[in-house]
Amino acid sequence: MxxxxxxxxxxxxxxxxxxxxxxxxxxxxxxxxxxxxxxxxxxxxxxxxxxxxxxxxxxxxxxxxxxxxxxxxxxxxxxxxxxxxxxxxxxxxxxxxxxxxxxxxxxxxxxxxxxxxxxxxxxxxxxxxxxxxxxxxxxxxxxxxxxxxxxxxxxxxxxxxxxxxxxxxxxxxxxxxxxxxxxxxxxxxxEDLEAKALEFIKDRLVKLSPRDMELFVAGLLRAMGYKTRVSPVGPDRGRDIFASPDGLGLEDPRIFVEVKHRSGPIGAPSVRSFLGGRRPGDRGLYVSTGGFARDAKYEADRAPIPLSLLDLDDLVALALEHYDGLDVDSKRLLPLKRLYWPA
Known part of the structure; x- marks a missing residue:
């Protein structure tokens, strides 16, 4: 290796x-x-x-x-x-x-x-x-x-x-x-054990169904202090999850979330499609467990609204940071146990 x-x-x-x-x-x-x-x-x-x-x-x-x-x-x-x-x-x-x-x-x-x-x-x-x-x-x-x-x-x-x-x-x-x-x-x-643990956590997340991944991302946003609405199965009208402080979209920030749970990286056309229809004041979050191609990252940098791209590594880092705040259903999708190490 x-x-x-x-x-x-x-x-x-x-x-x-x-x-x-x-x-x-x-x-x-x-x-x-x-x-x-x-x-x-x-x-x-x-x-x-x-x-x-x-x-x-x-x-x-x-x-x-x-x-x-x-x-x-x-x-x-x-x-x-x-x-x-x-x-x-x-x-x-x-x-x-x-x-x-x-x-x-x-x-x-x-x-x-x-x-x-x-x-x-x-x-x-x-x-x-x-x-x-x-x-x-x-x-x-x-x-x-x-x-x-x-x-x-x-x-x-x-x-x-x-x-x-x-x-x-x-x-x-x-x-x-x-x-x-x-x-x-x-x-x-x-550091060796930590790296192996992170890979096994990613293995668990990869095994989730696309729907469960959407629910997990929504749970993570709730743990971060937002209220969420998850689109029903079927056409999502350009978003899988909507998040805002009040849950109604009347308070800023209004966050539109797209979740792609597949093996291949997301390219620029998918990012452009997601950005279509967004209005000034909106915020975007694009989650792709398969990562992002270089042109997709460039497209995000030049987007007309603030847009964050979240790959699998980023998702795991956020999940670990906010794991204690996850609700029971979200923890059931990614059950973890705490390991203590001498300081």
Missing amino acids: VRAGKRGALIDRFRTAGRVAIGWAELGSLAAVADRPAMVALVRTRWPDWNVYEVGNNAGQLHRFRSDIQVGDRVISYDPDGRVYHVGTVTGPYAHEPTFDPDYPNVRPVTWGGSVPRDVLGVSAKNSLGSVTTVFQVPAETAAEIDTALAGPDAPAAKQAGGAVQDGADLDVVTIADPTAEAAAEQDLF
């Missing part, structure tokens, strides 16, 4: 350029750093304030990307908007290419092949792929499950449970005695 930057921001460039890339741009080229001890020394020299855990974790990922990954090895990267894992084959050695992206200049050439929707994978595979580590080795069981999914719909069903999962964290640390290093390790573990 090589992650495509924060929230998969580089995934389209990975695919069009035939590359996977990682950051650590401050180190310059890694071409002459042939072994792991040399990589550890380089990282320690560049960041002398880092503890042993941070040095080992970062050096391990860099060495794996630069040296351990071999030509012919398969690689995957995740597209969080499309909720798919793209699978490819490494076709060449490490290279330093600042022209690809100044912040992600360390690259490996890749020929991309098939793609696997996250939703067809079992819980164990999803868990193993949820690590926040930039570069890690996918467990053999998960790789086999991805192969099964690539083989097509007639392949055996994915397992829903499994044994222990290795998250692939590549550390040069066996025992951590430094308290600051121990704290850093705990923080990494917390």
Whole structure:
């Protein structure tokens, strides 16, 4: 696994350029750093304030990307908007290419092949792929499950449970005695668990029916202090939900909400259609669990009324922020339990 930057921001460039890339741009080229001890020394020299855990974790990922990954090895990267894992084959050695992206200049050439929707994978595979580590080795069981999914719909069903999962964290640390290093390790573990939890919450939301998604968004708006009206099933006259402080539309803001619950991204034509008929003083909220194409975001920026676009990540963030205020019916659509962690 090589992650495509924060929230998969580089995934389209990975695919069009035939590359996977990682950051650590401050180190310059890694071409002459042939072994792991040399990589550890380089990282320690560049960041002398880092503890042993941070040095080992970062050096391990860099060495794996630069040296351990071999030509012919398969690689995957995740597209969080499309909720798919793209699978490819490494076709060449490490290279330093600042022209690809100044912040992600360390690259490996890749020929991309098939793609696997996250939703067809079992819980164990999803868990193993949820690590926040930039570069890690996918467990053999998960790789086999991805192969099964690539083989097509007639392949055996994915397992829903499994044994222990290795998250692939590549550390040069066996025992951590430094308290600051121990704290850093705990923080990494917390961030890893948090990222996996967020993905599982998104999995739950994706399984909702389109109607239930509309009801959940309406419940979320109520938790934020608005009164809502949900359009009946059928033609919605350009809105799925109407929200306002008084519920009658006599007080501002008057918020018109469109909810699209499908796998593909929304394009500019859908946004323009939603904006048609809006009047000065109206506000718009467009929710798309499949994300938004670039032209849709541009259309929203130039809209004649204030318009907010909400993708699946944004929806989860709002749901967590206002979860305690959700009514019983809304919580039933997304049941969550609280997890405590040492401060």
